[in-house]
Amino acid sequence: MTADTRNTRLGPAERDRALTALARTEHQVLVVGGGVVGAGVALDAATRGLSVGLIEARDFGSGTSSRSSKLIHGGLRYLEQLNIGLVREALTERSLLLQRLAPHLVRPVSFLFPFTHHVWERAYIGAGVTAYDLLGMTMGQAKGLPGHRQLTRHAALRLAPALKRSAVTGALVYWDAQVDDARYVLTLLRTAAGYGANVVSRTQVTGFLREGERVTGVRAVDLETGRELEIRAQQVVNATGVWTDEIQQMVGGRGMINVRASKGIHLVVPRDRLQSNTGIILRTEKSVLFIIPWGRHWIVGTTDTDWTLDKAHPAASRADIDYVLAQVNRVLAVPLTREDVAGVYAGLRPLLAGESDSTSRLSREHVVAHPVPGLVMIAGGKYTTYRLMARDAVDAVAHGLDWRVPPSCTDEVPLAGADGYLPLWNARHRLARSSGLHVARIEHLLGRYGALATEVLDMIAAEPDLGRPLTGAEDYLRAEVSYAASHEGARHLDDVLARRTHISIETWDRGLSAAAEAAELLAKPLRWDDRQVANEIGHYLATIEAERASQEEATDQAADALLLDAPDIVPVIS
Numbered sequence: 114m115t116a117d118t119r120n121t122r123l124g125p126a127e128r129d130r131a132l133t134a135l136a137r138t139e140h141q142v143l144v145v146g147g148g149v150v151g152a153g154v155a156l157d158a159a160t161r162g163l164s165v166g167l168i169e170a171r172d173f174g175s176g177t178s179s180r181s182s183k184l185i186h187g188g189l190r191y192l193e194q195l196n197i198g199l200v201r202e203a204l205t206e207r208s209l210l211l212q213r214l215a216p217h218l219v220r221p222v223s224f225l226f227p228f229t230h231h232v233w234e235r236a237y238i239g240a241g242v243t244a245y246d247l248l249g250m251t252m253g254q255a256k257g258l259p260g261h262r263q264l265t266r267h268a269a270l271r272l273a274p275a276l277k278r279s280a281v282t283g284a285l286v287y288w289d290a291q292v293d294d295a296r297y298v299l300t301l302l303r304t305a306a307g308y309g310a311n312v313v314s315r316t317q318v319t320g321f322l323r324e325g326e327r328v329t330g331v332r333a334v335d336l337e338t339g340r341e342l343e344i345r346a347q348q349v350v351n352a353t354g355v356w357t358d359e360i361q362q363m364v365g366g367r368g369m370i371n372v373r374a375s376k377g378i379h380l381v382v383p384r385d386r387l388q389s390n391t392g393i394i395l396r397t398e399k400s401v402l403f404i405i406p407w408g409r410h411w412i413v414g415t416t417d418t419d420w421t422l423d424k425a426h427p428a429a430s431r432a433d434i435d436y437v438l439a440q441v442n443r444v445l446a447v448p449l450t451r452e453d454v455a456g457v458y459a460g461l462r463p464l465l466a467g468e469s470d471s472t473s474r475l476s477r478e479h480v481v482a483h484p485v486p487g488l489v490m491i492a493g494g495k496y497t498t499y500r501l502m503a504r505d506a507v508d509a510v511a512h513g514l515d516w517r518v519p520p521s522c523t524d525e526v527p528l529a530g531a532d533g534y535l536p537l538w539n540a541r542h543r544l545a546r547s548s549g550l551h552v553a554r555i556e557h558l559l560g561r562y563g564a565l566a567t568e569v570l571d572m573i574a575a576e577p578d579l580g581r582p583l584t585g586a587e588d589y590l591r592a593e594v595s596y597a598a599s600h601e602g603a604r605h606l607d608d609v610l611a612r613r614t615h616i617s618i619e620t621w622d623r624g625l626s627a628a629a630e631a632a633e634l635l636a637k638p639l640r641w642d643d644r645q646v647a648n649e650i651g652h653y654l655a656t657i658e659a660e661r662a663s664q665e666e667a668t669d670q671a672a673d674a675l676l677l678d679a680p681d682i683v684p685v686i687s
C-alpha cells in the first residue's frame with residue numbers, strides 16, 4: 114500500500130479544505146492532539162478505511178513529540194528493571210521503522226558504554242546488552258543493526274578520545290536508532306492525509322458535544338481566525354499527552370487516566386567541542402545520560418524532575434543546565450562549559466501516575482480508556498511504541514462503531530517519502546549533477562524528506578534562488594523554508610525555525626540572524642503582508658530572548674515566569 118503522494122501536501126489551501134470538511138461532515142474518528150500518538154492514531158484509522166479528522170491546538174508535534182531524546186530504542190534501563198515485554202516490543206518497532214516504515218527518517222546510532230569498575234561491570238552490562246541484542250531479533254530475522262562488541266580501555270579511548278583516561282577501564286559499543294522526532298510526526302500526518310485524513314493545526318478543542326452521556330463530537334476554535342466550530346464524530350480519540358487532565362475536565366472530570374508531567378532537558382553542543390566517533394551513554398545516580406550525535410552537533414541529556422507549571426513551554430533553568438554539564442563532565446577530559454552550549458530544549462514526559470514518588474521509576478507503558486460512550490483516551494507510552502499505542506486506541510474505537518473495522522495494517526504502510534528513497538539515495542551523485550547542488554546537500558534533503566526531496570528539487574528548478582543556503586543557517590536551503598509552508602503545514606516562523614528545521618537549537622544565535630530572511634520567504638505561500646512579517650519576527654525574537662533569560666534563572670518557577678511573559682503568536686484559549 115502506498116499513500117497517494119499528490120495528496121500528502123499540508124499547505125494553507127489543504128488546511129481550509131480540511132476545516133470545511135470537518136465542520137460539514139460527521140467523521141467516524143476525530144483525533145484530538147497532533148503529537149506522535151495522535152498522528153499515529155490518524156494514520157492507523159485512515160489505513161483501516163475509516164473517515165478521520167485530526168485537530169491540533171498548536172503546531173504539529175510542538176508538545177512533547179519535538180522535545181525528546183530522539184531515540185528509537187528499547188531502553189537498556191527498562192531491561193535492567195526486567196521489563197522484558199516492553200523492551201521486546203520497542204525493539205520490534207525499532208527494526209520495523211528502520212527497515213520498512215521510515216528508512217529515510219530513522220537511522221542507526223552507536224553508543225559507547227564506558228565501564229568504571231573492572232570485572233563485574235563488564236560481565237553484568239555485557240549480559241544485559243547481549244539480551245538487548247537478542248531481543249532485537251524479530252522472530253529470528255535480522256534487526257537491521259550490528260551486534261554489540263566489547264572494547265579494551267585503549268580501544269574505547271581511541272573511539273571516544275574526549276573521555277578522560279581515569280573515567281574508563283573498558284567499554285562496550287552497542288547499536289540503537291535515532292529519529293528527527295518533529296519531522297517524523299509531520300511525516301506521519303502527511304501520510305495520513307494521503308489516505309484521506311483531514312488534518313488541521315492551530316485548532317483547539319474547547320468542549321465536547323454530547324447526546325445524553327454520549328460524546329458526539331467536539332466544540333473547537335480555529336485559533337487563526339477565532340471561528341468557532343462544531344465537529345461531529347462517531348468516536349473521539351483523545352491523544353493530548355500531558356494535557357490529558359484538561360480534556361478529562363471537559364467531560365466533567367470523567368477521566369480514568371492519571372497523567373503526570375516529568376521534565377527532561379537537553380543541551381545542544383557543536384560537534385567539535387567533544388571528540389568522539391560514537392554516541393556515549395553514562396549511568397547517573399537516578400537514570401542515564403546520553404551524548405547523541407546530531408548532524409554537526411551533539412545532543413546531551415536528559416533530566417527527570419516533576420513539572421507542575423506551564424505545559425506548553427517547559428523551561429530549562431540554570432540548575433537543569435548545570436546538572437547536565439556536571440554529569441557529562443564527570444567523564445570528559447576537557448569539560449564542557451555553558452559557553453559551549455548552542456541550544457537548549459525542554460520537554461514533558463506524559464507519565465502514567467503510579468505509586469512511586471520518583472518520576473524516573475514510573476511506567477512508560479500506555480493505557481487506553483473508554484470513560485464515556487463515544488470517547489477513547491490514550492496516554493503514556495513512549496515515542497518508539499507510538500504505532501502500538503495507535504493500534505490499541507483504534508481497536509478501542511472499533512468496538513464503538515457499527516461497522517466491522519479491519520485490523521491495523523500500519524506495519525505494512527511505509528511513510529510518505531519512504532517508497533523510492535533507496536533508489537534516489539543510490540542516485541544521489543546524479544541528482545547532484547542534474548540539480549547543480551553539492552552531493553552533501555542532496556544527502557541532507559534525502560535524510561529529511563526521503564523520496565519527497567524531488568518536490569523540493571522541483572521548487573529549486575523553477576526558482577533557482579531557492580537553491581541558495583539560508584543566510585545565518587547555512588545548513589538549510591531557502592527552498593526548505595518555502596516548502597515547510599507550502600507542503601508541511603508550517604503556519605508561523607517558529608514552526609519553521611524550531612520544528613521543520615532545527616535552526617533554533619543548532620545556531621549560536623538561536624536563529625535570530627536567519628529569522629528575517631525566513632519570514633520573507635514564508636510571506637508568499639502564507640500570504641503575509643509586511644505587518645505580519647514584522648509581527649512574526651518580533652514574536653520570534655521575544656521568545657528567544659525570554660528563553661535565554663529563563664535559562665539564567667535558578668528555579669523552575671522563575672524560569673517559567675519569564676517564558677510566560679512572551680506570549681505565543683497564536684495564543685491558545687486558557
Ligand SMILES: Cc1cc2nc3c(=O)[nH]c(=O)nc-3n(C[C@H](O)[C@H](O)[C@H](O)COP(=O)(O)OP(=O)(O)OC[C@H]3O[C@@H](n4cnc5c(N)ncnc54)[C@H](O)[C@@H]3O)c2cc1C
Binds near residue numbers: 168316353
Ligand atoms: C525529555 C524527553 C525525552 C524523551 N526521549 C524519548 C526517546 O528518546 N525515545 C522515546 O521513545 N520516547 C522518548 N520520550 C517520550 C516521548 O517523547 C513521548 O512519550 C511522546 O512524544 C508523547 O507523545 P504524545 O503524542 O502523547 O504527546 P504530545 O507530543 O505532547 O502531543 C499532544 C498534543 O496535544 C495537543 N493538545 C493539547 N490540548 C489540546 C486541545 N485542547 N485541542 C487540540 N490539541 C490539544 C498539544 O498541543 C500536543 O501537541 C521522551 C520524552 C521526554 C520529555
